[in-house]
Amino acid sequence: MKKAVFALLLLAATGLFLSLGLWQLQRLEWKSQLITTTQSNLTLPPIPAPSPAIPLTPASAYTPVTVSGSYVSGKDTFVLASTRHGRGYWVLTPLHTQTFTVLINRGFITRAQQASLTTPSGTVVVQGLLRLSEPAGTLLQSNNPSQNLWYARHVSAIATHHNLTNTAPYFIDADATAPTPPIGGLTVVHFRNNHLQYALTWFGMALLSLTGLGILLRRQRPQA
Known part of the structure; x- marks a missing residue:
């Protein structure tokens, strides 16, 4: 038996x-x-950033996009990051366009540069890569909006924290545009397979x- x-x-x-x-x-x-698909996307010319009404798929990630609008001062989100420049933060700043709001990852700063960070004024044009929202963190490091601790670029949580409306469900990794912080153009395109x-x-x-x-x-x- x-x-x-x-x-x-x-x-x-x-x-x-x-x-x-x-x-x-x-x-x-x-x-x-x-x-x-991603490798093909990276070779495409920039297209206008899609509105929140346009559905996205995993194949939408890393599409070059361009958008114009004005940054919202005082609503930066600092997400812990580790890059070839060391440890510090990604700086995510809301950008108001004529029809919607989108989070822009302006680039990387060190902890020492955080206090002196400024937000560009007036109308700006941003070019970069469309990135899908990240999960809310890991088991050991989860976002804690109440304490303003961010480990992942979770778009809806950041939008809720800053009371943003009509926000695109993605963020944009800005290209490198200036030698001064934040340092853009640091997107690492790598897939574990x-x-x-x-x-x-x-x-x-x-x-x-x-x-x-x-x-x-x-x-x-x-x-x-």
């Missing part, structure tokens, strides 16, 4: 591992297509389970 139960468990495990391996192959195809390794791992587990099942069944055969 115990051997029969164990055999059923091995059979179920084999099916589960095969399903997980096939799922990872599907994820591999999706990720490869996303990487190809380990799905093939994961698939091979699951298929290997399925093979081990199937091998164990075969050994168990052979031992149960009556001896001649």
Whole structure:
């Protein structure tokens, strides 16, 4: 009886591992297509930043865009960041256009530069990359708007914190435009793509389970 139960468990495990391996192959195809689309996006000429009414997809990320408007002074959000320039903050500032508001990641500053940061006045033209909103943080480092602690560029939370309305569901990484802080143009385009390794791992587990099942069944055969 115990051997029969164990055999059923091995059979179920084999099916589960095969399903997980096939799922990872599907994820591999999706990720490869996303990487190809992103690389293609980066070569496109800038287009007008889309309004909040236009739906976005993962393929919209890293599209070059341009937008004009005026920055909202006093509503900067400082998101902890680590770049080749050291540790510091991304500076996200709302930009009011004629029809909507969009968060602009103006670039990177160090902690020492935070106190002397100023906001450009008048109408400005921003060119950069469209970025999709990030998750609210990690298990160990979650955004805490009440204490103004930000670990991720979560657009809706930032908009709510600053009482912004009609805000685009994305932010824009501004290109480098000046040698003075904030330093723009630091977007790192990199995708982890380990799905093939994961698939091979699951298929290997399925093979081990199937091998164990075969050994168990052979031992149960009556001896001649």
